[in-house]
Amino acid sequence: MPLLEISVVPIGTDSPSFSTQVTNAVRIIEEKDLKYELTPTSTVVEGDIDHLWEVAKEIHQEAISTGPERIVTNISIDHRTDKEMNMDHQIDTVRKELE
Template sequence: MPILELSVVPVGTGSESFGDDVERAVAIIEQNGLNYQVTPTSTIVEGDIDKLFDVAQAIHLNEIQKNASRVVTTMKIDDRKDKDISLDSQVNRVKE
């Protein structure tokens, strides 16, 4: 299953804090029923590739609607076809 790393940085909001932005992003991810993991600098989400793009777009546009004068969104996608991967399998492999 594809894995998306997503970082959305709203600029011009009048605040240095991103906590509320992360909470809004996580709410969108949960509404779409996707498995995710929040890290200190990004959020990792797994799911169908089309759903991942839809969620990334929804999060990006939501930040624009919340009065950010600029939004910088960075995405990385790991889409492996030779074997199944997941958030848990990738983390567990490193821990082994």
């Protein structure tokens, strides 16, 4: 299953904080019933590629609607076609290598 990593950064606000944008993004992801992992600097979402594009667009549009004059949305998509993958498998693979 493809993975989307997304981060939203508002620019031109009175505060260096952007936890509101992150909270709004997570709410959107939860409403779509998608599996996700919140990290300190981004959010990783697992799902069908069409759903991932939709959720990325919705997160970006929500962030811009909250008032900042500029939003930078960074996305990265990891989409394997040779075999199935998911977040748990990716993490488990690295942990096994560390043993």
